[in-house]
Amino acid sequence: MKRQQFFTTLGVSAATILFVPYLVSCSKSNSVDSGAGPGPGGTVDFTLDLSLPVNTVLNTNGNSLINSGVIIARTSSATFLAVAAVCTHEGSQIQFDSANNRFKCSNTGAGHGSVFSGSGSVVSGPAPTSLRTYNTLLSGTMLRVYA
Numbered sequence: 345m346k347r348q349q350f351f352t353t354l355g356v357s358a359a360t361i362l363f364v365p366y367l368v369s370c371s372k373s374n375s376v377d378s379g380a381g382p383g384p385g386g387t388v389d390f391t392l393d394l395s396l397p398v399n400t401v402l403n404t405n406g407n408s409l410i411n412s413g414v415i416i417a418r419t420s421s422a423t424f425l426a427v428a429a430v431c432t433h434e435g436s437q438i439q440f441d442s443a444n445n446r447f448k449c450s451n452t453g454a455g456h457g458s459v460f461s462g463s464g465s466v467v468s469g470p471a472p473t474s475l476r477t478y479n480t481l482l483s484g485t486m487l488r489v490y491a
């Protein structure tokens with residue numbers, strides 16, 4: 345079977361073969377939250393371009409966004425906080441509490457409602473452990489988030 349016949353049999357056109365790698369490479373640098381956690385082995389190292397519309401929320405103090413399982417919050421012109429976006433109790437999403445510069449669990453039901461400091465430590469449970477924290481480095485409009 346020739347190559348063209350093979351791909352035709354699979355329903356794959358040459359355009360698809362050429363275009364898919366670009367889609368994959370775009371998704372690596374795109375800052376849209378994929379909902380996925382950190383990379384293999386818990387690796388976190390990504391850069392957000394704060395000039396892109398999807399990331400401009402971080403140009404305002406008190407705002408936050410979630411990317412790759414990390415919640416990043418801007419607390420001042422040059423200060424960001426970055427912690428794991430999943431509660432250590434039962435895995436609900438973490439939110440930034442800008443009024444208090446701390447994080448809280450989005451699950452406010454009975455037996456939940458954990459609160460974490462800006463550095464990820466448990467302020468009030470039931471979360472058993474701190475949130476993992478990450479480093480941030482702002483260079484121009486590029487914000488690197490890494491372990």
Ligand code: FES
Pocket residue numbers: 431432433434435436449450451455456457458469470471
């Ligand atoms: S899941 Fe966060 S406090 Fe229960």
